[in-house]
Amino acid sequence: MANLSVAPLSGDPFAQAVNALLIAGAASTDVIDALTAAGIRTRAMVDCAGAAAELDEPRLDLILLDARSVAEAACVPLIDRLAARDGADGTALVAILAAGQIDLAAPLLGLPGTQLLCDPAPAELLAALVLVRAESEAPSRLRVHDVTRDSEATRLRRLNEEVARIADALTRLTRGELAEDEAFERYTGLREPEMGYRGPEGPPPDIDASEIRAVIRARRLRSQYFAPELFADPAWDMLLDLFAASLERRRVSVSSLCIAAAVPPTTALRWIGTMHDAGLFGREADPGDRRRAYIVLSEKALQGMRGYIAALRRVGLSLV
Structure with a gap:
């Protein structure tokens, strides 16, 4: 089914340096329009x-998988195949999923170069593709302008951040999600692999899952008023939910964790x-x-959760 459809090219086709493979059950106007607007050349469209x-x-x-019209039986082996690539060849992957x-x-x-989108708005999809193009073009720019390597890398990083913010604004995301971008910057320390957590001083605290569930219920109760x-604080909401689940010896699916995050699915997937x-x-x-996997706390x-709760108890504060 190769080459059923390609995104129409506008302007100089040689300026569209990103080669994309579109995998979809049927051509979707929003996907074709986004590819064209991002200046990405679709080499072929195929089914699974x-x-x-x-x-x-x-x-x-770029591999662009639009799974929204693909049957689950066909989608599962393809996703397994894509996951096995592990981003080792530098090919970006954007996967569009239904809820x-x-x-x-x-x-x-968690795979390198992978973006997961759930029923994305047009601007959200466009932002994902613009990021792919910017990252794809960065190496060649750095080679040509070697003397400005550091400044080019810095500009690329800033472009990535700005495109994500523009997508949020264009799709009129809630103030909480805009605030989430600021929270993301505050949480960037979490990305440091050597970052440690201070453990509790003394024996570990005795924590009951019902205590954590009560905190989660209280956080959700605020939305009534x-x-x-x-x-919006998806990172903390997910940490609480997974910590309670670990105490209950219960497993949490990706979809369940997205619900616990209390933000749109694409935002939740990004935070996961x-x-x-x-x-x-x-x-x-x-x-x-084999079609299912569960998310757990490392x-x-x-x-970190036990140490934080122990520290709160030492100073007489409650978990919120």
């Missing part, structure tokens, strides 16, 4: 059955990826169903 041969082709900069498909994306969480976006990169979240496969995150 025809993807295997195309994935082995050289000079592929009911979030759990299928678990194998892709105030706009939920005023208190961030926490995974930070070494705070891990994945556990479901031995009974040992570092468990120690």
Whole structure:
């Protein structure tokens, strides 16, 4: 089914240096429009059955998977194949999922160069593709202008941040999600792999899952009296939910964790990826169903939560 459709080219086709493979059950106007607007050349469009041969082709900069119209039976082996690539060849991956498909994306969480979008708005999809193009073009710019290597890298990083903010504004995301961008900058220390957590002084605290669940209920109760976006804090909400689940010896699916984050699914997926990169979240496969995976707290995150609660108790404060 190769070459069923390609994004129409505008301007100088040689300026569109990013080669993309579009994998979809059917051509989608929003995807084609976003590819064209981002200046990305679609080398071929294939269905899941025809993807295997195309994935082995050289000079592929972007794999764009639109799974919204793809049957689960066809989607699962393809996602497993994409996950096995592990970003080692430098090919970017953008996967578009429907809300009911979030759990299928678990194998892709935390993979280098991967962006997961759930029923994205047009501007949100465009922002993801613009980031791919900017990152794809950066190496050649750095080689040509070697004397300005540091400044080019800095400008690219700032461009990535700015495009994400523009997408939020264009899609009229809530104030809470805009505030989340500021929270993201505050939490960037989480990405440091050597970052440690101070453990409790003395024996570990005796913590009951009901205590954590009560905190979660109290946080959700605020939305009955105030706009939920005023208190959006997906990283902490997910940490609380996974910590309670660990105490209950219960496993948490990706879709369940997205609900616990109390933000739109794409935002939640981005935060899950961030926490995974930070070494705070891990994945556990479901031995009974290879299509599912569960998110768990890493040992570092468990120690951090226990140490934080112990510190609160030492000074007479409550967990919020």
